[in-house]
Amino acid sequence: GQQLNQSPQSMFIQEGEDVSMNCTSSSIFNTWLWYKQDPGEGPVLLIALYKAGELTSNGRLTAQFGITRKDSFLNISASIPSDVGIYFCAGQLRSGGSNYKLTFGKGTLLTVNP
Amino acid sequence: GAVVSQHPSRVICKSGTSVKIECRSLDFQATTMFWYRQFPKKSLMLMATSNEGSKATYEQGVEKDKFLINHASLTLSTLTVTSAHPEDSSFYICSARGIRTPGTDTQYFGPGTRLTVL
Numbered sequence: 423g424q425q426l427n428q429s430p431q432s433m434f435i436q437e438g439e440d441v442s443m444n445c446t447s448s449s450i451f452n453t454w455l456w457y458k459q460d461p462g463e464g465p466v467l468l469i470a471l472y473k474a475g476e477l478t479s480n481g482r483l484t485a486q487f488g489i490t491r492k493d494s495f496l497n498i499s500a501s502i503p504s505d506v507g508i509y510f511c512a513g514q515l516r517s518g519g520s521n522y523k524l525t526f527g528k529g530t531l532l533t534v535n536p
Numbered sequence: 537g538a539v540v541s542q543h544p545s546r547v548i549c550k551s552g553t554s555v556k557i558e559c560r561s562l563d564f565q566a567t568t569m570f571w572y573r574q575f576p577k578k579s580l581m582l583m584a585t586s587n588e589g590s591k592a593t594y595e596q597g598v599e600k601d602k603f604l605i606n607h608a609s610l611t612l613s614t615l616t617v618t619s620a621h622p623e624d625s626s627f628y629i630c631s632a633r634g635i636r637t638p639g640t641d642t643q644y645f646g647p648g649t650r651l652t653v654l
Contacts, residue, residue, distance in 0.1 A: 457645070464542075465580070467642060524582070524631075524643060526579045531577075
């Protein structure tokens with residue numbers, strides 16, 4: 423099946439620093455999603471990308487849908503302590519045959535030191 | 537935004553009993569609901585996909601007689617873990633996709649249910 427490679431696996435940064443993480447796939451998707459999960463909670467949608475090349479921002483977060491449709495990155499600028507958590511990328515094929523299933527990356531654990 | 541709830545948030549049961557977990561879409565109609573399982577420090581593993589009014593589609597390796605899924609209405613899906621054993625202990629998360637969810641075809645997740653089988 424499809425595999426997503428998400429990197430880095432974990433990051434330890436100082437408050438105020440910028441963060442970048444990315445996902446690559448062995449096959450194409452037509453939607454890329456980025457989620458954040460806090461301990462003991464479900465994932466919360468941060469950004470959704472629907473077109474190749476699309477660059478979308480949500481506050482301090484910026485994500486891009488790669489031109490090849492096989493990759494995406496998420497940037498967080500000026501990190502703050504509440505950014506701590508696990509970030510997941512997810513790819514989706516928007517077709518009835520795929521049942522719109524998501525394929526998840528393995529996650530990036532972000533720790534922000536005050 | 538689209539809100540998905542799960543109940544209960546946490547359940548502890550004895551080995552051999554069955555446990556039912558509910559997933560509700562509160563402000564939209566969910567044509568499709570998904571059930572995931574997540575182990576500590578791991579990613580989400582899709583267990584099954586359910587479309588309202590039809591049988592669930594299970595992922596390879598997931599026992600359909602063990603994990604019963606019912607999607608009887610456009611706002612409710614249930615997962616029943618039958619004859620639970622300690623190895624079934626996990627964090628179970630549902631997600632929902634609807635016709636009018638904000639953002640085309642986006643899945644919104646519930647807060648998860650922590651199941652502990654003694």
